Every structure is written in C-alpha cells, then in structure tokens.
Amino acid sequence: MTDFSTLSEVKEHFIEALTTLPEQTILVSGESNSTFTEINLSETVSQDIQRLQNLWEFLESYRNLKIIALVGMVNTGKSALGNHLLHCGESGIFEEACIRETSEAQEAKIDEETIVIDLPGLGAVLCDEDDKVVRGIIRRANLLLLVLDINYPIPRHLYDFLKSDEVIKSGGLQRIIIVVNKIDSLQDLPEKVQKKQIQKYINFLTNGNSQMEFEGISKLFDYEIPIVPFSVKQARENTNSALEYELQRVINLSLEASSNTAIYRAEYDLLQIAANYVLILIGYATIQEKKEDLDRRMTSSIKAVRSEINDSLQREIQRFAERIISIRDSCYKEMSNSYTTTSAERFWQGDNFQWKKERINKCRERYKEQMVSEFNQFSRNLRTNVSIIARSLFGDVQISVPNGDSITSELKSSIYEIWDAFDDYWFLDKDSYTFNRSLDQSTNCLNKAVDYLKDWLSELDDRISDTLRSKINNMTLFQEYSYYLSHAQLLESFCQKFVSIDYLRDIFLNQQ
Numbered sequence: 001m002t003d004f005s006t007l008s009e010v011k012e013h014f015i016e017a018l019t020t021l022p023e024q025t026i027l028v029s030g031e032s033n034s035t036f037t038e039i040n041l042s043e044t045v046s047q048d049i050q051r052l053q054n055l056w057e058f059l060e061s062y063r064n065l066k067i068i069a070l071v072g073m074v075n076t077g078k079s080a081l082g083n084h085l086l087h088c089g090e091s092g093i094f095e096e097a098c099i100r101e102t103s104e105a106q107e108a109k110i111d112e113e114t115i116v117i118d119l120p121g122l123g124a125v126l127c128d129e130d131d132k133v134v135r136g137i138i139r140r141a142n143l144l145l146l147v148l149d150i151n152y153p154i155p156r157h158l159y160d161f162l163k164s165d166e167v168i169k170s171g172g173l174q175r176i177i178i179v180v181n182k183i184d185s186l187q188d189l190p191e192k193v194q195k196k197q198i199q200k201y202i203n204f205l206t207n208g209n210s211q212m213e214f215e216g217i218s219k220l221f222d223y224e225i226p227i228v229p230f231s232v233k234q235a236r237e238n239t240n241s242a243l244e245y246e247l248q249r250v251i252n253l254s255l256e257a258s259s260n261t262a263i264y265r266a267e268y269d270l271l272q273i274a275a276n277y278v279l280i281l282i283g284y285a286t287i288q289e290k291k292e293d294l295d296r297r298m299t300s301s302i303k304a305v306r307s308e309i310n311d312s313l314q315r316e317i318q319r320f321a322e323r324i325i326s327i328r329d330s331c332y333k334e335m336s337n338s339y340t341t342t343s344a345e346r347f348w349q350g351d352n353f354q355w356k357k358e359r360i361n362k363c364r365e366r367y368k369e370q371m372v373s374e375f376n377q378f379s380r381n382l383r384t385n386v387s388i389i390a391r392s393l394f395g396d397v398q399i400s401v402p403n404g405d406s407i408t409s410e411l412k413s414s415i416y417e418i419w420d421a422f423d424d425y426w427f428l429d430k431d432s433y434t435f436n437r438s439l440d441q442s443t444n445c446l447n448k449a450v451d452y453l454k455d456w457l458s459e460l461d462d463r464i465s466d467t468l469r470s471k472i473n474n475m476t477l478f479q480e481y482s483y484y485l486s487h488a489q490l491l492e493s494f495c496q497k498f499v500s501i502d503y504l505r506d507i508f509l510n511q512q
C-alpha cells in the first residue's frame with residue numbers, strides 16, 4: 001500500500017499537471033486513430049481538481065477514524081438510528097421529526113475512533129447543490145448504513161443510487177448494511193405474518209423482481225450485504241434486544257472489514273480520476289505521429305516540386321542554348337552565302353551592291369529580333385512551367401521574371417558583330433584580320449550573354465523560392481500540420497508532467 005505522504009505528493013504533482021491543460025483539446029475517436037473530436041476540458045479539470053482537494057482536506061482530519069454514514073430516503077429514521085448508536089434518545093444529538101428534518105450533514109463521535117455522520121434524506125437533496133457534500137461523504141465513509149422504512153417499498157431512485165458510481169462496489173474499500181427500520185409498525189399483526197412480511201421485503205431487496213425491472217442488490221456488489229430488520233422505537237423501549245445485538249454485530253464486522261481504508265479509497269479515487277486523462281496521453285501521442293507524418297509528407301512534396309522545377313529549368317536552358325547557337329549559325333551562313341560581292345561590285349558600288357547591302361542590313365535586324373523573341377519565349381516557358389508544376393501543391397503561383405535587357409542586348413550585339421564582320425568583308429573590302437576580330441567580338445558578346453543569363457537564372461531561383469515559401473501557409477498539408485502542432489504544444493506540458501510522476505507512469509504506461 002502506498003503511504004499517505006507519497007500519495008499526497010502524487011496528488012500534488014498530478015494537480016500541477018492538470019492546471020497546465022488547455023481549455024479545449026482534441027481526442028482520438030474511432031478505431032483507425034484518424035479522426036479526432038474536439039472536447040472541452042476546463043469544467044472537467046476544475047471539477048477533478050476540486051474533488052481531489054476535497055478528498056485530501058477530508059483525509060487530513062479523518063483518515064485515522066472509522067466513518068459510519070447514515071443514508072436513505074427522507075423520514076426513514078436515519079437520525080433516530082444515529083441517536084441510538086450514540087446511545088441517546090429522541091432528544092439526542094441528531095434532530096428527528098416526522099416531517100423532513102435533517103437538511104445538512106452532521107457528525108458526532110461514537111468513541112475515540114468512530115464517528116457517525118447523519119445525512120439529509122436522499123430523495124430530497126440528490127438534485128440540490130448540497131448534494132455534492134452528501135456524495136462526497138458517501139464516498140469517504142467506511143460504512144454506509146442504508147436505512148429503509150418497512151412501510152415503503154424500495155424506491156427506484158434509491159436503486160439507481162446504489163448502482164451509480166457514488167457507491168463503491170468493492171467490499172475491500174467500503175461496506176454497506178441495509179437497516180429495514182420501523183418493523184414495530186407491524187406489531188399488531190400475528191408474529192408469523194410479521195416474519196413473513198419482513199422476509200418478503202428482504203427477498204425483494206436481495207433478488208429483485210423481473211416484472212418491475214429491479215434486479216436486486218445482490219448482483220451489484222462483490223460481497224454480501226447484510227440486511228437487518230430493526231426498530232429504533234423498540235430499541236429505545238428495550239423490547240427487542242436480539243435485533244439490537246444483531247445490528248451491533250454486523251456493524252462491528254463491517255467496520256473491521258473496511259477499517260483503515262481511507263487511504264485505499266483516496267488511492268482508488270485518485271487513480272480513477274487519473275485514468276480518465278490517459279486518453280489525453282494517447283491523444284497526444286497520436287497527434288505527434290500525425291504531425292510528424294504531415295511534416296514528412298510536406299517536406300517530400302516541397303522537395304519533389306523543387307526538383308521538378310529544376311529539371312524543367314534545365315531542359316528549357318538546354319533548348320534555349322541550342323536555339324541561340326542555331327540562330328547564330330543560320331545568321332552566319334546566310335550572311336556568308338547570300339550577300340557575296342565581287343571585287344568589281346565593291347569598286348563600282350552600283351545598284352546591285354547597294355541592294356545587297358540593304359538586304360544584309362535587313363538580315364541583321366531579322367536575326368536580332370529572332371534572338372530577342374527566342375529569349376522572350378524562353379522566359380515565358382519558364383514562368384508557365386513553374387506555375388503548372390507548383391499548382392498541385394500550392395494553388396495559383398505567379399512568378400515574375402527578372403529584367404533580361406542585358407542578356408538580349410548582348411545577344412543582339414553578337415548578331416551585330418557577325419554582320420559587322422561580313423559588312424567589312426563584302427562591302428568595305430577590309431582584310432580577314434578585321435573579319436576575324438569582329439567574329440571574336442561576337443563570341444565575346446555571346447559569352448557575356450551567358451554570364452548575364454547565369455545571374456538572371458539565380459535571381460529567378462531566389463524569386464521561385466520566395467514565392468513558394470510565401471505560398472506554404474496556404475498549403476492544405478501545412479494548415480493541417482499547424483492544427484496538430486498547436487494542439488500538441490498545448491498538451492506537451494501536461495504529458496511531460498504526467499509521465500514524470502513515477503507512480504502514475506508505472507501504473508498506466510508500463511503495462512504490456
């Protein structure tokens with residue numbers, strides 16, 4: 001058995017853990033661990049804390065005493081029986097009356113180690129606020145003396161009460177004795193009939209009646225509940241000492257069986273309360289799994305999108321480079337084949353010469369335009385590809401491309417320099433040295449265009465990353481992830497504290 005100070009420490013730490021719980025959380029519902037239900041915790045938590053605090057307040061002063069609580073419907077003679085146990089008469093400690101009298105719990109000492117608590121009648125208070133006090137005391141008593149009036153059948157309400165959680169069903173923790181009071185009211189009947197009536201009453205209590213949907217109390221408890229016919233009136237008149245003796249005997253036996261159980265009951269209540277929160281631990285673990293799974297899925301989806309975008313960029317760059325080289329080749333071929341001049345034409349510079357010169361100028365402009373439109377097409381393709389690839393994960397994604405003027409200007413210059421080479425060669429009659437120098441210039445321009453393109457692509461890459469990052473918040477996966485993350489964070493402190501309590505961890509988490 002756990003000693004009181006250890007148990008008190010467990011209770012303190014458990015209350016500390018409870019106070020860190022959020023007002024709302026989600027719990028796993030359904031078998032597949034995939035659905036969650038939102039639940040409100042604040043009320044349950046404060047009730048449970050209150051319950052534990054009340055229990056401990058009680059234990060502080062009563063844990064070494066045996067407690068007998070008098071329960072039953074109104075007017076059955078609870079106070080009268082209490083007075084009898086206290087060896088006083090009608091004007092004794094507990095108020096008696098033929099109308100409802102006891103309205104709050106009252107206690108008195110029978111001897112140094114036993115107290116008796118007189119409670120208000122059940123029917124009158126079970127719906128009241130004070131009812132909590134009554135219920136609290138009922139749970140804490142070693143022995144419940146359930147007082148019935150032989151003149152009234154057992155009410156359904158009382159049966160429901162016995163069935164409820166308020167009453168502990170284990171004889172190791174609490175005992176009940178049923179006192180069928182006021183049997184003196186049968187005294188005008190022949191003795192045989194009296195006995196028969198009492199036996200009928202007891203049989204009904206024990207075994208119930210299927211037609212009345214009353215199963216009897218014998219099925220509810222793990223021990224046999226003594227049922228004692230009694231009359232406080234006769235006890236006062238000292239006219240039925242056998243009954244008095246019998247009552248005292250079962251009281252002594254029951255108290256012996258349930259003595260020193262206050263700490264057991266505290267442990268039992270504490271564990272019962274704590275058990276309800278194991279669901280939160282399970283929920284927390286499931287939320288964590290969910291969160292990690294979403295994190296993995298999210299990271300791999302983003303990676304996949306990025307790599308698809310990169311592949312598509314590489315393909316477009318390759319195609320663009322091929323196109324640029326092919327445009328430049330065509331330009332070179334056209335200029336070298338279509339506008340050749342003879343030395344006579346160059347000397348006279350007649351109409352034919354002028355016409356060719358005009359044509360080669362037009363050719364230059366045409367290829368320059370081709371270069372520009374090729375680049376524009378390239379950057380358009382990149383934008384479209386990125387939007388299409390990113391759409392599945394991020395929805396509508398618009399990428400703005402950086403300014404490409406420096407690239408197009410170098411591409412145009414590379415055409416211009418080819419033209420310059422042929423212009424010098426076919427129309428200005430210069431030597432091959434100037435021709436080659438211009439061609440080198442053209443290559444330089446192309447190299448510069450490549451350098452600018454690299455910068456342009458790296459700027460584009462940054463823009464894609466920034467845009468995707470800003471879009472992550474809109475991802476369904478990310479929203480789901482954030483939902484679980486926030487719930488997990490709110491439960492983290494509770495779960496850590498709970499599992500750090502060795503006593504609770506050993507009981508609830510170390511089971512196979």
Ligand SMILES: Nc1nc2c(ncn2[C@@H]2O[C@H](COP(=O)(O)OP(=O)(O)OP(=O)(O)O)[C@@H](O)[C@H]2O)c(=O)[nH]1
Pocket residue numbers: 073074075076077078079080081095096097098099100101102103119120121122181182183184185230231232233234
């Ligand atoms: N005839 C007879 N009357 C009894 C007996 N026991 C109690 N009474 C009377 O029944 C009435 C109710 O008794 P109480 O002891 O006040 O009953 P109670 O169960 O405490 O009632 P509440 O506190 O109102 O729930 C009183 O008038 C008692 O004198 C008994 O054994 N025989």
Ligand SMILES: [Mg+2]
Pocket residue numbers: 078079080095096101102118119120121
């Ligand atoms: Mg009373």
